[in-house]
Amino acid sequence: MSTKPLTPTALVDALRSAGLVVVEVGDWENHNRNHKGPWGPVHGVMFHHTVTSGSARTVQICRDGYSGLPGPLSHGVITKDGKVHLVGHGRANHAGLGDGDVLQAVIAERTLPVDNEAGTDGNRYFYGFECENLGDGEDPWPPAQLLAIERTAAAICRAHGWTAASVIRHLDWQPGKSDPRGVDWTSMRSRIAKRLDSPKPAPTPAPTTPTVSLSRLRTAARTDPPKKGTPRSYGGVETVEVALVDEGLLARAYGDGHWGTTTTPAYAAWQRRCGYTGAAADGYPGLASLRSLGLKHGFKVVD
Structure with a gap:
């Protein structure tokens, strides 16, 4: 080998x-x-x-x-x-x-x-x-x-x-x-x-269903995030960013667990896809839009 x-x-x-x-x-x-x-x-x-x-x-x-x-x-x-x-x-x-x-x-x-x-x-x-x-x-x-x-x-x-x-x-x-x-x-x-012509490998584990707290996510989104490479303020940020990357709204480079100024307009674009306009599409997560994202990308939303 x-x-x-x-x-x-x-x-x-x-x-x-x-x-x-x-x-x-x-x-x-x-x-x-x-x-x-x-x-x-x-x-x-x-x-x-x-x-x-x-x-x-x-x-x-x-x-x-x-x-x-x-x-x-x-x-x-x-x-x-x-x-x-x-x-x-x-x-x-x-x-x-x-x-x-x-x-x-x-x-x-x-x-x-x-x-x-x-x-x-x-x-x-x-x-x-x-x-x-x-x-x-x-x-x-x-x-x-x-x-x-x-x-x-x-x-x-x-x-x-x-x-x-x-x-x-x-x-x-x-x-x-x-x-x-x-x-x-x-x-x-x-x-x-x-x-x-090798043995069939063992099944890969089923992925767990991540849970995202709306309140913790909004706090992370409204707080100036630490620099890339430092500990994340809340792990649910990366779950949401990965979903935004998969939607084509956020470049993969920014799916790093830090909300930052790039994730806000990406989330605003998702809100507009959900039918929100004006101040309702401000880039800060709301319950309905976050649940829609979670339903499509496999994470659960809690308050």
Whole structure:
């Protein structure tokens, strides 16, 4: 079992040998964030959804990143047509901080625990693949794209001597995440295991239903937040921000658990979607709009 990252040539060969159409984007072999920290040892493959539409735009965003979150945002992008676009090699801004117990379970290839911590650098340890999808639970996952996810995961696992238990979702790694939303993950891991001729992995744990307190959220929203990287004033902020990211109203870089001046207009945009106008769409959560968001994105609202 190897934990040394594949070279660019070895990665391309592994993917193409699996029958994938690989598109090499620019100088992807040297595009990385290695100056920010180490890349490797690698222990698994993580999949995400992009909350974008349009293949060309999606690939560009994942290669270049956003303001405040430089690219690459993954190693590859799997578009709806099943093509794998390689956009980076080395450290990439895709996994963020996650649960160290999940990492240890992936290393041991055993049943995953529920992720409830965010203190371990996932960008060091995982290959990351973004998949073109709005992440709203309604945008379809075409068979060609699902097949490409299966083949990509199996190809990398085979190259390292891993089983399907080394393939996880962002949802499994970082609290508050939902991606890749809409993929039947039990079925996908079984497909990967079959392709590898390895044992079927244990089912991944069902995500817990987060609870968001309206009063605590409004306090956090009206209080000047601490700077990014410092402890959050209230964990429910990240739950709401993740939902706003999935709605396409907030850039992923700002789903950090700090309300800030960027989250307020994003929430105001959600209020307008709910039919509010003028002062009623001021960007500070109200019970009805928050419940609508929670109903769609799987969190419970309490007063």
